[in-house]
Amino acid sequence: MEIKLTLNGRPVTGSVPPGLPLLDFLREKGCLSVKQGCETSNCGLCTVLLDGVPVLSCSLLAARADGHSVTTLEGLREEARQFVSFLADQGADQCGFCNPGMVMNTIALLRENPDPSDDDIRAWLAGNLCRCSGYESQLRGIRAYLDSRKR
Amino acid sequence: MNIKRYIPAQSLQQAYELNQKPGSRVLGGALWLRLSGAPISTAIDLSALGLNAIEETEEQFSIGAMSTLRQLETHPGLNAYTQGAAAKALSPIVGVQFRNLATTGGSVFGRFGFSDTLTLFLALDTQVELYHAGMVPLERFVQMKPDRDILSRLIVQKRPGAFVCLSTRNSRTDFPALTCALSRIDNEYRAVYGARPARAMVLRDTEGILKEGVTPDSARAFAQYAAEHVPTGSNTRSSAAYRAHLIKVLTQRGLLELGGNRHGD
Numbered sequence A: 001m002e003i004k005l006t007l008n009g010r011p012v013t014g015s016v017p018p019g020l021p022l023l024d025f026l027r028e029k030g031c032l033s034v035k036q037g038c039e040t041s042n043c044g045l046c047t048v049l050l051d052g053v054p055v056l057s058c059s060l061l062a063a064r065a066d067g068h069s070v071t072t073l074e075g076l077r078e079e080a081r082q083f084v085s086f087l088a089d090q091g092a093d094q095c096g097f098c099n100p101g102m103v104m105n106t107i108a109l110l111r112e113n114p115d116p117s118d119d120d121i122r123a124w125l126a127g128n129l130c131r132c133s134g135y136e137s138q139l140r141g142i143r144a145y146l147d148s149r150k151r
Numbered sequence B: 001m002n003i004k005r006y007i008p009a010q011s012l013q014q015a016y017e018l019n020q021k022p023g024s025r026v027l028g029g030a031l032w033l034r035l036s037g038a039p040i041s042t043a044i045d046l047s048a049l050g051l052n053a054i055e056e057t058e059e060q061f062s063i064g065a066m067s068t069l070r071q072l073e074t075h076p077g078l079n080a081y082t083q084g085a086a087a088k089a090l091s092p093i094v095g096v097q098f099r100n101l102a103t104t105g106g107s108v109f110g111r112f113g114f115s116d117t118l119t120l121f122l123a124l125d126t127q128v129e130l131y132h133a134g135m136v137p138l139e140r141f142v143q144m145k146p147d148r149d150i151l152s153r154l155i156v157q158k159r160p161g162a163f164v165c166l167s168t169r170n171s172r173t174d175f176p177a178l179t180c181a182l183s184r185i186d187n188e189y190r191a192v193y194g195a196r197p198a199r200a201m202v203l204r205d206t207e208g209i210l211k212e213g214v215t216p217d218s219a220r221a222f223a224q225y226a227a228e229h230v231p232t233g234s235n236t237r238s239s240a241a242y243r244a245h246l247i248k249v250l251t252q253r254g255l256l257e258l259g260g261n262r263h264g265d
Helices: A022-028 A077-090 A097-111 A118-127 A136-150 B012-019 B071-072 B076-081 B085-090 B103-107 B116-123 B139-144 B214-229 B240-258
Strands: A003-007 A010-015 A047-050 A053-056 A069-071 B002-007 B026-027 B039-047 B054-057 B060-064 B125-130 B134-136 B151-157 B162-170 B176-185 B190-192 B199-205
Touching: A010 B026, A047 A097, A053 A097, A053 A136, A069 B139, A077 A097, A077 A136, A097 A118, A118 A136, B002 B054, B012 B026, B012 B039, B060 B076, B071 B076, B071 B085, B071 B103, B076 B085, B085 B116, B085 B162, B085 B176, B103 B116, B103 B151, B116 B139, B116 B162, B116 B176, B116 B190, B125 B139, B134 B139, B162 B240, B176 B240, B214 B240
Parallel strands: A003 A069, B002 B039, B026 B039
Antiparallel strands: A003 A010, A047 A053, A047 A069, B054 B060, B060 B151, B125 B134, B125 B151, B162 B176, B176 B190, B190 B199
16 A cells, blocks of 8 residues: 655655554665564664654554654754763663664653653653663763753 | 555444454554464554544543543543542553553453553443444443454543552563552442453442441451452463452552542542
8 A cells, every 4th residue: 555654854655565564664764773673562662753752663554654744763863962972971872772762762751841850751761671771871861961951 | 464454444334344354453552463463354443533532521531442541641631530540550551652552442442351451441430332332331341252343432420539540560561460440439439450360350349348438447358358359360470379469458558548638529
């Protein structure tokens, strides 16, 4: 079936089989920041924004994105650049595999809640699994970024 | 995902007719679809039918089947009515991205044993609206065998009450080892237990243990009664014995919270 959507601000079209996950469609379109992790809707690695809302692209049919706006990390580099150095400073990207999903979800959090508490951050990022850093470094990085904005 | 045909339904009638054919599936959030691996001849999408809203009136909430768990979790009216129990019940489910896809209808129609959503709504005065069968109390719907009807809405009556939702998980965002919801609606106490691991069930105070209200003694006695009367089983997350213990602990804790400083009625 033919689908038409807005990807990172640009219109794109494609012919997709009915069961194709959005994740695969996005990678075919060159958005390689979107990665496949658990395949069980658990790890958050494949997070993209659908009409501004974070969703798991591994579990969303590409057909269901027809007519919607999809944003990947490729479309949010400027917004991400503001705080990823703070994550790096805290050693929060050891292997880096979880980073795209973690960054996408952090952007979604900060858009909805520009001044989150540590508990807000923990709750919001609970759906992003990290296999090496134990989460505290991500929390420290985001906290450092938020504190830097208040100075 | 093994789907041969994807059809965005134009009406509930069309969706119902398509769903009568073997191999058809109505899509909820489709989050477990990958895990099932079962081939689907026709995937029916209800997204275009205007079922993605939560409407609130003075008397009730009308919750569209395609509204997401995140919408429920963050709905000011629903959380005001349940004194935050809705958010507390649903926020432990995986992550924000998951709850932005998971639908109310999918969670309830699936009648999954592990469902936090089902446990929450059984503690409220909830009916399900089925396209073919009409309005059915949720408590009866839970016991019905799966069929090919279509759930379009949940209706929650705003009867004065107090609500508490609790759960125990082996780790955060995991499936629950036990879910427990307690309510007092018009002075009737209702205790709901899910992830037993069977489907959630309602236990009422038929013995009158709480007839004089919740005190430390009556809460302890009802919790003991619940642990003895709610069937539990074992799976990878918990043994039956541990679940029975959790029923006692969460019931007592929840009742004391319910009967404490919060007066929904």
